[in-house]
Amino acid sequence: MQSSITAACSATPFLPPRTHLPSKQPSFNSLLQARSRIYRPIRRMSSSHGLSFSVRSQAGNSDDGNGFRTLTEYAGKGGIDVGDDLVVLFDHIQYACKRIAALVASPFNSSLGRQNGIVGSVDGGTGRDAPKPLDIVANEIILSSLRNSGKAAVMASEEDDAPIWISNDGPFVVVTDPLDGSRNIDASIPTGTIFGIYNRLVELDHLPTEEKGPLNSLQSGTKLVAAAYILYSSATIFCATFGSGTHAFTLDRTTGDFILTHPYIKIPPRGQIYSVNDARYFDWPEGLRRYIDTIRQGKGKYPKKYSARYICSLVADFHRTLLYGGVAMNPRDHLRLVYEANPLSFLAEQAGGKGSDGKNRILSLQPVKLHQRLPLFLGSPEDIEELESYGDVQQKVNPGYEV
Numbered sequence: 365m366q367s368s369i370t371a372a373c374s375a376t377p378f379l380p381p382r383t384h385l386p387s388k389q390p391s392f393n394s395l396l397q398a399r400s401r402i403y404r405p406i407r408r409m410s411s412s413h414g415l416s417f418s419v420r421s422q423a424g425n426s427d428d429g430n431g432f433r434t435l436t437e438y439a440g441k442g443g444i445d446v447g448d449d450l451v452v453l454f455d456h457i458q459y460a461c462k463r464i465a466a467l468v469a470s471p472f473n474s475s476l477g478r479q480n481g482i483v484g485s486v487d488g489g490t491g492r493d494a495p496k497p498l499d500i501v502a503n504e505i506i507l508s509s510l511r512n513s514g515k516a517a518v519m520a521s522e523e524d525d526a527p528i529w530i531s532n533d534g535p536f537v538v539v540t541d542p543l544d545g546s547r548n549i550d551a552s553i554p555t556g557t558i559f560g561i562y563n564r565l566v567e568l569d570h571l572p573t574e575e576k577g578p579l580n581s582l583q584s585g586t587k588l589v590a591a592a593y594i595l596y597s598s599a600t601i602f603c604a605t606f607g608s609g610t611h612a613f614t615l616d617r618t619t620g621d622f623i624l625t626h627p628y629i630k631i632p633p634r635g636q637i638y639s640v641n642d643a644r645y646f647d648w649p650e651g652l653r654r655y656i657d658t659i660r661q662g663k664g665k666y667p668k669k670y671s672a673r674y675i676c677s678l679v680a681d682f683h684r685t686l687l688y689g690g691v692a693m694n695p696r697d698h699l700r701l702v703y704e705a706n707p708l709s710f711l712a713e714q715a716g717g718k719g720s721d722g723k724n725r726i727l728s729l730q731p732v733k734l735h736q737r738l739p740l741f742l743g744s745p746e747d748i749e750e751l752e753s754y755g756d757v758q759q760k761v762n763p764g765y766e767v
């Protein structure tokens with residue numbers, strides 16, 4: 365089984381980035397210039413949403429002269445210049461996500477994803493040879509990339525009970541949900557990875573790692589310096605914010621680069637789509653039922669009948685909401701504040717949208733527990749405001765649904 369994992373993970377042709385740059389390495393800019401000399405795309409395209417595939421004026425000057433720009437170039441000195449440390453961290457995160465993209469698309473993924481027993485495996489799939497669920501493999505890929513980056517002090521993951529301390533001098537704290545929506549993976553439904561990045565709290569450096577790890581990871585969402593999600597779907601999309609707009613980059617599988625395809629995403633102020641698992645209707649509070657009943661019938665503030673879309677994969681539902689507008693929600697205490705709600709709310713706000721728990725702005729909540737769960741509503745500002753006006757929208761009954 366181990367060989368299947370290795371095969372799946374090494375199938376990607378993309379080379380890992382170098383580890384963090386010691387002083388004798390060539391400068392970061394010269395590495396970028398060398399790379400753009402090798403890769404020169406030749407034509408400009410436009411997307412189906414009328415979004416330009418490049419941005420020239422708003423984010424700096426060098427787009428290789430042909431209108432294409434990679435995520436690394438965009439974040440680097442020729443772009444918005446988020447600082448070399450963050451650029452290097454993101455280079456390693458990109459590499460991890462390319463490996464995860466290859467993993468979820470691998471012919472071996474269904475056996476990797478099964479918890480128990482592989483037909484034909486040496487010991488029947490137990491013990492050392494037992495397959496690991498894909499979210500655990502994704503977690504290990506991310507941890508290894510963060511270690512190699514030299515830029516992460518600590519990683520807090522939805523998959524781990526406690527944060528993993530990586531390096532005393534890593535400037536950043538990384539929180540992650542390594543593979544969201546993995547329960548759907550056998551049916552090839554889109555999945556995603558979520559990241560939030562904070563600065564390491566240097567004032568806690570004197571504490572033992574078992575104390576400073578959690579405290580660094582429990583920072584308020586208002587302190588996020590960057591956030592991203594990666595959608596593994598028909599295209600692999602890396603959507604990021606560094607605090608100056610939300611931008612999406614699409615993986616060019618021929619070069620391994622994430623190319624800027626959706627600069628400065630602006631969520632429509634109102635959409636016509638609601639996204640929720642409405643099999644839970646009878647467990648919803650009265651306010652949420654009234655809200656959904658109202659917009660379904662076209663009797664809300666926006667006098668159009670809303671449509672329902674629910675993939676049951678948070679990143680995919682959020683990505684669609686960002687582009688088309690509306691509201692994506694999970695009203696029960698299910699999604700996590702630290703790993704999911706905060707990073708996605710930061711991305712939503714940077715696109716002009718909102719992230720709410722039904723009553724409060726998500727980013728204003730102070731996390732008290734690493735795996736804290738809460739209701740989550742993300743989307744167009746006018747839709748979220750209308751929803752909140754119904755008051756009673758948080759589902760308190762949470763019986764632990766089977767699927």
Ligand SMILES: O=P(O)(O)OC[C@H]1O[C@](O)(COP(=O)(O)O)[C@@H](O)[C@@H]1O
Pocket residue numbers: 544545546547641676677678679694696698765767
């Ligand atoms: O069962 P529900 O309430 O529809 O929840 C579905 C949600 O749970 C998720 O699968 C995440 O759940 P996990 O974090 O337990 O994997 C999301 O991708 C999805 O939006």
